[in-house]
Amino acid sequence: MAKPRELTLDEIIEDAMTFLDFSPEVLVLEESDGFHCDMTPEESELARASIAFLGHRLLLTYRMKRSGAYRSNGGWVAMRHFQSEIDKEIAQALGIRGAERDRIAEVRRLYKVARKAVDEDETYRKRVYGIMEDFENDYDLDAGRLGIVFI
Numbered sequence: 001m002a003k004p005r006e007l008t009l010d011e012i013i014e015d016a017m018t019f020l021d022f023s024p025e026v027l028v029l030e031e032s033d034g035f036h037c038d039m040t041p042e043e044s045e046l047a048r049a050s051i052a053f054l055g056h057r058l059l060l061t062y063r064m065k066r067s068g069a070y071r072s073n074g075g076w077v078a079m080r081h082f083q084s085e086i087d088k089e090i091a092q093a094l095g096i097r098g099a100e101r102d103r104i105a106e107v108r109r110l111y112k113v114a115r116k117a118v119d120e121d122e123t124y125r126k127r128v129y130g131i132m133e134d135f136e137n138d139y140d141l142d143a144g145r146l147g148i149v150f151i
Contacts, residue, residue, distance in 0.1 A: 007058065007059065007062040007135065007139050009055050009059060009086075009089050009090065009093055010093075012051070012054050012055050012058055012059070012135070013027070013051055013055070013093060015054075015131050015134070015135070016047075016050050016051055016054055016131060019127060019130065019131050020047065020050055020127060020128070020131075022039065022043070022044075022047040022050075023038075023039075025039075025044075026039065026044050026047040026048050026051075026094075027048075027051075027093060027094060027095060028095050045110070045113060046113065046114070046117060046124075048094055048110055049110040049111065049112075049113035049114035049117070050114050050128060051090065051093065051094060051110075052090050052094070052107050052108075052110035052111045052113075052114060053110075053111050053114030053115065053118070053128065054114075054128065054131060054132065055086060055089070055090045055093075056083070056086055056087070056090065056107075056111055057132060057143070057150060058132060058135050058136075058141065059082075059086045059089070060079065060082055060083060060086055060143075060148060061136075061141045061142075061143045061146060061148055062139055062141055063082045063085075063086070064078065064079060064082065064146050064148060065139075065140075065141060065146055067082075070146040070147050070148070075147065079148065084104070087103075087104045087107045087108065088100070088103070088104065090107045091103035091104065091106065091107050094107070094110075114128070
């Protein structure tokens with residue numbers, strides 16, 4: 001029997017770029033003389049926020065499932081560890097610089113930007129949730145079954 005493939009942030013980013021229609025330039029911070037891609041600052045921020053949102057939700061669910069930590073009383077400790085680990089990975093992928101605390105704060109801010117867009121824009125919500133649903137089906141991920149509640 002073949003070993004199941006591991007879910008990676010790179011795979012999530014690739015799908016986000018494909019289905020949300022943005023280019024790899026959003027993975028690099030804006031240049032000092034302005035933006036380096038054809039997107040407006042708002043579009044670029046939402047693309048980056050989408051990566052933070054999808055990466056955080058999907059990787060947290062995947063890692064909790066893979067570790068089996070959700071079955072134990074101390075599962076929340078593992079979840080906090082994974083959250084921190086994932087925030088650092090996302091910050092690195094997005095080229096966020098600075099102190100670790102500041103990088104994590106920026107990833108969480110971006111997550112909130114996407115969360116707000118999901119709440120307010122039905123078209124965006126359908127696109128993002130469509131991406132998440134594909135991954136959930138491919139990797140048999142069900143956050144609710146694992147006791148993960150996203151706020």
